[in-house]
Amino acid sequence: MARHLVHATNDQITLDDLIKTAREYLPEKDTDDLRKAYDFALKVHGDRKRPNGTPYINHPLTVAHTLAHMQLDVETLQAALLHGIFKDPDSPITTKEVSAAFGPVVEAIVSGVTKINKVEFNANFDYQAENIRKMLLAMSSDIRVLLVKLADRLHLMQLMDMPAEEKNSFALETMDLYAPLASRLGVDWMKRELEDLAFACLHPKEYQDLAAKVDSSTMDRVRYVEEIKELLSNKLREQGFTDFKILGRPKHLYSIYRKLIAQNIPLEKVYDRVAFRIILQNVRECYEVLGLVHSLWAPIAGRFKDFISSPKSNMYQSLHTSVIGPRGNFMEIQIRTEEMDKIAKEGIAAHWAYKEGTAVSQKDAKMFQWLKQLIQWLQDLKDPREFLDAFKDELHQAEIYVLTPNGEVKELPEGSTPLDFAYAIHTQVGNRCTGAKINGRLVPLKTNLKNGDEVEILTSPHQQPSRGWLSLVKTSRAKSRIRQFLRQEEMEKSLKLGQEICERELRKHNLSLKKLIKTGHLKEILKRANSNALEDLLRKVGSGKIRTDQIVDLMLPPEVKKNKEEAAAALHEITTETVAPSRPAKTRSDDAIEIDGIDNLLIKISHCCLPMPGDDIMGFITTGRGISVHKASCPNLLATDPMRRIEVQWSNSAKTKHRAHIQIIAQDKKGLLVTICNAITNDDANILNVDAHATKDNLARLNIVLEVNNMEHLSTLLQHLRQLDQVIEARRR
Numbered sequence: 001m002a003r004h005l006v007h008a009t010n011d012q013i014t015l016d017d018l019i020k021t022a023r024e025y026l027p028e029k030d031t032d033d034l035r036k037a038y039d040f041a042l043k044v045h046g047d048r049k050r051p052n053g054t055p056y057i058n059h060p061l062t063v064a065h066t067l068a069h070m071q072l073d074v075e076t077l078q079a080a081l082l083h084g085i086f087k088d089p090d091s092p093i094t095t096k097e098v099s100a101a102f103g104p105v106v107e108a109i110v111s112g113v114t115k116i117n118k119v120e121f122n123a124n125f126d127y128q129a130e131n132i133r134k135m136l137l138a139m140s141s142d143i144r145v146l147l148v149k150l151a152d153r154l155h156l157m158q159l160m161d162m163p164a165e166e167k168n169s170f171a172l173e174t175m176d177l178y179a180p181l182a183s184r185l186g187v188d189w190m191k192r193e194l195e196d197l198a199f200a201c202l203h204p205k206e207y208q209d210l211a212a213k214v215d216s217s218t219m220d221r222v223r224y225v226e227e228i229k230e231l232l233s234n235k236l237r238e239q240g241f242t243d244f245k246i247l248g249r250p251k252h253l254y255s256i257y258r259k260l261i262a263q264n265i266p267l268e269k270v271y272d273r274v275a276f277r278i279i280l281q282n283v284r285e286c287y288e289v290l291g292l293v294h295s296l297w298a299p300i301a302g303r304f305k306d307f308i309s310s311p312k313s314n315m316y317q318s319l320h321t322s323v324i325g326p327r328g329n330f331m332e333i334q335i336r337t338e339e340m341d342k343i344a345k346e347g348i349a350a351h352w353a354y355k356e357g358t359a360v361s362q363k364d365a366k367m368f369q370w371l372k373q374l375i376q377w378l379q380d381l382k383d384p385r386e387f388l389d390a391f392k393d394e395l396h397q398a399e400i401y402v403l404t405p406n407g408e409v410k411e412l413p414e415g416s417t418p419l420d421f422a423y424a425i426h427t428q429v430g431n432r433c434t435g436a437k438i439n440g441r442l443v444p445l446k447t448n449l450k451n452g453d454e455v456e457i458l459t460s461p462h463q464q465p466s467r468g469w470l471s472l473v474k475t476s477r478a479k480s481r482i483r484q485f486l487r488q489e490e491m492e493k494s495l496k497l498g499q500e501i502c503e504r505e506l507r508k509h510n511l512s513l514k515k516l517i518k519t520g521h522l523k524e525i526l527k528r529a530n531s532n533a534l535e536d537l538l539r540k541v542g543s544g545k546i547r548t549d550q551i552v553d554l555m556l557p558p559e560v561k562k563n564k565e566e567a568a569a570a571l572h573e574i575t576t577e578t579v580a581p582s583r584p585a586k587t588r589s590d591d592a593i594e595i596d597g598i599d600n601l602l603i604k605i606s607h608c609c610l611p612m613p614g615d616d617i618m619g620f621i622t623t624g625r626g627i628s629v630h631k632a633s634c635p636n637l638l639a640t641d642p643m644r645r646i647e648v649q650w651s652n653s654a655k656t657k658h659r660a661h662i663q664i665i666a667q668d669k670k671g672l673l674v675t676i677c678n679a680i681t682n683d684d685a686n687i688l689n690v691d692a693h694a695t696k697d698n699l700a701r702l703n704i705v706l707e708v709n710n711m712e713h714l715s716t717l718l719q720h721l722r723q724l725d726q727v728i729e730a731r732r733r
Contacts, residue, residue, distance in 0.1 A: 012058050013065045021068040022077065030074035033102075034064075037078040040101060044085045044093055052161035059155060060084055066151040070187075070346050076144045078102055079109035083148055086114045105142075112145035113152065146181065150190055153178045157197040171201035186316050189345060195254040203257075210253055210260075228276060228325065231296075236278075239292060245279040275332040279341050283308060286335045290319050293333055297323035300330065305451065308340070310401040310409050315343055403454045412449065416474045419445050422457045423478035430481055432459040446472050464489075491539055498542030505551045516555060525555055547636075593619075593629055593648050603627050603648075605659065609634040612658035614711035619648040657707040659688065660714050661733040666726045668700040675724060680706060683717045703733070 015038050019031050041060055048056040064080035082102070085093050099107035157174055160167060175198040182191040200207040225248035232246050278293075280286055286308060303322035311317045318336040325331040336344065401409050402421060410424050418436030422429045435458040436443055449455065465482045473479055499513070506512055513534075516522065522534065529546065531537040540546045546554070593603050603619070609631040611617045616632040621644045629648055630637035637645070666672055673692060680687055686707040694700050708714045714732065721730035 012054070013062045015061065018061060018065050018068055018077070021065060022074075025071045026074055033074050034077055034081070037081040037102065037106075041081050041085060050159070050161055052159060056084065059152075059159075062155045063148065063151045066154060067147065070147075072144070072147065075103070075106050076109065076148065078106050079113070079144065080148050080151065082106065082110045083113045083152060086110065109142055109144050109148060112142060113148050116145070116149050143185075146185065147187075150178060150182050150185075150187065150194075154190060154193060154197075157194060157201075160201065167201055171198040174198045175202065186312070186343060187346060192252040192254075196252050199254040199257060206257060207253065210257055214253065214256070224329070225276075228331065231326075232276070232278065232293075235292060235296065236289065239288075241280070241285065241289070243281050244285075244289075245277075247277040247279070249275055249277070275334065277334045277336070277341070280335070280337055282337060286319055286337065289335050290321065293321060293323060293335070297325050297331070299323050303332075308336075310411075312399060312411070316340075318344060400449060400451045402449050402452070405454060405456050413474050416449050417446055417472050418443065418449065418455055418457065419469060419473050420475045420478045421449065421455045422459075423473070423475065423481050425457065427481050429457055429459060430478060431465055431485060432461060432463045434458050434460045434463045490543075494539040494542030495535055496542065498538035498540065501541050502538060502551055502555065506555065509552070509556060511556070529554055550639075593617075593651060603629060606630045606634065606636070607659075608636045610659045610661050610705075612660060612708070612711060612714070613650045617648055617650070619646040620644055621646060657686070657709065660706055660708050662704050662706065662714075662718065662721075663729075663731055663733050664700075664702040664704065664721060664727060665729040666700050666702070666724070667728065668694045668698050669726055672700055672726055673702070675726065676702065676704075676721065679720055679724060680704070680717065683713075683720055685713070685717055699728070 015035070018038075019034060022031050022034060038057075038061070042057050045056045050056050050059060060081045060083060063083065064077045067076055067080050082098065085098070086095075095107055095111055098110060153174060157171070160170075162170065174194050179191050179194040179198065182188075182194060196207075229246045229248060236244055236246075278289055280289060300322040303320070305320040308317045308319055317340040318334045320332070320334055322330060322332050334344075399411055400414050400416065401411055402416075403409060404425070410421060412420055412424060418438070419430065419433060422433040422436070433445070436445060436447075437456040437458070438447060438449070438453050440454075440456075465485045467486060469482050470479060473482065502513060506516065516525075517534075526533065526537060529537045529540065531540060537546070541551060604627070605611060606620075606628045611629060611631045611634075617629050618632045618634075618637055619627040619629050620637060620640055622628055627646065627648070664676060666676070673690070677687060677690075687704060688707060689705040691703040692700060706717075708717065718730050718732065721727055
């Protein structure tokens with residue numbers, strides 16, 4: 001059993017201490033291997049000191065000693081002694097040397113821990129997410145990498161010999177990442193140590209105040225514990241039990257602090273500051289004693305959990321119950337066998353036996369299956385914030401256990417829904433899910449599952465996931481699978497749309513994608529578009545990453561582009577030659593636009609910016625389609641060839657309607673569209689097109705194209721729209 005290590009002392013662990021602890025369970029030849037690893041590490045580190053002035057070798061010795069108390073194999077202890085050798089900047093040691101001296105397994109563990117040590121957590125989500133991915137991969141290759149890292153982190157938290165400005169972020173990282181990882185591996189004593197050490201650093205005043213209050217009530221708590229232990233012992237003996245242990249331990253400070261904050265109560269009201277543990281010989285006795293405990297004290301509803309019949313993913317097994325004990329105090333009681341208690345104390349370390357020439361059992365392999373599943377589920381999450389949120393959710397979530405109709409147990413986070421359950425069975429079951437039955441009763445997919453529920457999933461081959469499903473699921477697996485489907489669907493839509501757009505634009509130049517491929521210019525086109533393949537380019541066009549006005553310039557073969565440029569130049573020459581100041585100005589495009597000295601050219605208002613009288617405008621000479629008129633500030637115009645732009649102005653005498661594009665943001669209430677349309681009609685404007693959609697924050701966004709007389713008419717209309725109760729903003733686009 002591991003020592004209680006929260007309050008670190010100045011005692012230095014020696015090699016003899018490590019050997020003595022290791023000899024309690026390892027053969028003599030293995031302790032010789034430890035000496036060899038120690039000598040190697042000492043030679044590498046030499047006189048290197050830690051920031052607090054102590055020899056650096058003391059740190060790997062302490063890490064190895066902690067793992068020896070957990071009775072881990074000799075390879076893990078050797079890796080613990082060697083885990084800092086690659087970090088030493090003056091060290092010339094290579095991985096090949098370590099592998100030759102201690103074997104590939106030890107070298108792999110040391111290298112894995114070194115990779116994790118290089119991870120520096122900061123506020124940059126992209127950087128942090130990528131480094132956590134690397135850390136997970138290093139751990140998943142061999143779970144002993146994580147065990148060494150946890151022992152390493154524990155000692156560093158005890159030392160805290162680092163600059164003051166780094167301490168808080170180091171402690172926060174411990175609380176958010178390493179303590180939950182220890183819990184997921186079932187090494188609960190280490191999780192408590194890490195939490196209390198981080199608590200002391202992050203909230204020193206609260207820690208000291210709580211520690212003082214808890215210490216002041218120690219004698220009362222000890223007397224209460226002894227009273228309960230004696231009462232239980234007498235009752236067990238009366239029922240014929242002879243071989244048992246009853247233990248009582250105070251809850252660690254951070255768990256008490258969390259309860260004080262969550263329930264907003266004083267310390268005196270935290271009745272379950274002590275947890276009792278009854279250790280028996282077999283499973284049958286566990287259930288018999290549970291009945292005895294419930295006959296003595298009233299159980300608290302909803303606080304019983306059976307982890308014997310449904311073990312946790314880290315193989316933890318125990319019966320948990322909370323009862324109202326003497327003097328109205330809440331008591332938590334755990335009931336388990338000796339073997340279960342060993343696993344509860346050391347978690348994965350109690351089962352993970354690495355023996356030379358011995359294959360890992362299926363039971364042992366299941367111990368860290370969750371870690372590999374976690375990595376698999378998170379691989380599809382590209383957004384850094386989404387990745388980190390999912391990772392932390394997986395570490396911190398409470399668990400429930402539900403059943404398939406065949407009796408198979410599925411472990412899910414608290415708050416999971418039938419949709420989570422469906423994806424836990426298989427991706428296709430989730431994708432085709434149309435409904436669910438819980439305990440034989442049809443329920444909505446948003447229903448929260450409870451411990452012991454039997455769930456049956458209803459499916460249809462015609463069903464597909466929708467974006468709304470993301471709000472119905474809790475697990476990273478379900479979210480990643482839904483996003484994967486939606487992403488694939490969006491890619492297919494973008495591909496189809498991009499192909500249609502490109503074909504349409506190319507047809508204007510008597511080309512097609514098929515003809516373009518035959519020209520042999522595809523490789524150069526893909527390079528210019530930063531695309532790996534034609535499909536990639538088409539998806540970019542379909543998703544709007546490549547604008548329509550860029551397609552022709554990007555895709556036209558050089559010879560076609562040359563002809564096009566020559567034609568544009570010729571047109572420009574023709575227009576400039578026809579300039580004659582003495583000629584009267586002519587108007588085009590419904591007499592709205594004047595171009596000095598130029599006649600017989602088609603003029604059209606550009607739909608991308610819809611300019612109207614009052615706007616500064618500029619003309620652009622198109623190929624075979626006359627002149628398009630843009631706002632002078634239009635991004636599309638500014639992206640064109642300056643040589644093909646021409647000065648234009650509004651006609652003072654023109655009497656015509658003008659198109660305008662407005663945007664309205666309003667509260668999404670019933671009848672909103674009717675109200676807005678009526679206001680526009682009352683102002684004598686004609687609506688040509690309306691595009692409306694709701695946002696997540698219960699707002700509506702409307703894009704409307706309409707006809708107005710002039711800028712003054714539009715300003716009056718917008719002012720009237722802003723006066724409507726539901727409208728938050730109304731402006732011209």
